[in-house]
Amino acid sequence: MPVVRRVNRGPSAAAENRAALIAAAREVFASDGYEAPLTSITRVARVGQGSLYRHFPDRISLALAVFEDGVRELEALAARPGTTLDDMLALMTEQTIASTAFIGMVSVSPADARVLRVRDRVAGLLEGLLAEAQQAGRVRADVTTDDLMLAMGMIAGILAKEPAAARHETAELAWKLIRTGIDT
Template sequence: MTSAAPAPLRRRADAAQNRAALLRAAEEVFTELGVQAPLDAVSKRAGLGRATLFRNFPDRQTLVMALLESAIEQITSESQRLLGTPDELIQLLHFILDRMVFRAPLVEYWQTSGRLQPEMQAAIASVMAIFEPVIQRAVAAGRCRADLVSRDVLPLLAMFSGSLCGCPLEQRDALAARTWVFAMDIVKPAPAQPPIKG
């Protein structure tokens, strides 16, 4: 018969579960109602009290930046899952675009927070680090333009978010599909040109 976990371990496990529940609830509430939605709605959606919310996230900015960190972790996990697949670069970009469709209010907030904030600088550096080896493999395999580098991902993501932010949910799928076409025109290698006849 196994003994129960020591009390400190149980408390740490409970704290981790509460934090995860708050992040899930915040993403849902902010996506549905906008980032300025009452924080009470977040704690209520998570089934936790206000004290638990503010113990984990003292203010709205801290909560939204924690969601940004969570989004980066999801991109990291997806890049690891796609490792070795033929079109990992294309699939990873599409993974991000799909999530931007539903997280447009959060993406817009992150953008307006300012790129010079330490959290935003860290997020940008993380994204570039994730894409660096992915792009190198794609270039080596001839699956993208030969001069593509990790920093080029930033204007691509800006194009994704710029087409979606401020748009109602029912319009985002069509806008995302159109934006994807333009993005692929930028990323994929140019078709070989027929020789010029003399």
């Protein structure tokens, strides 16, 4: 039986390969976590290791590309008139339920400047909404953005150990407990 080889399309396949790698990483990180083998991602994307490293020199670069869409979704929500802190925390929780890998990345590599920039973007989205909730008397005045980021990290840590089918219920219970400490 003849061996069927894929034709190397060279540079013309670059954008397609990059998109395939991001989609595959999203899938693999969601199922296997941030520390999933990169070979699993190249296998799902159907590209070689060289293509992976041409586009993403390290794991963090790949993870940041995967989660950029989620951050943009948070930014779009924050820009909508009438968005509340609860709306933002709900979307962040849904994203965490879908993939705990982003929080895993942030907690594994907090010293990386690229990760800190993304973390700061997300924290900045919470800042104004938190202030509004505090002014409305819904959230205690001593709660900080860092407290909310810590709460998200704690929830992500719990969800990472839960089967996917139990994550919604676990997240609801965790927020119920956390809200008793932050609400007025």
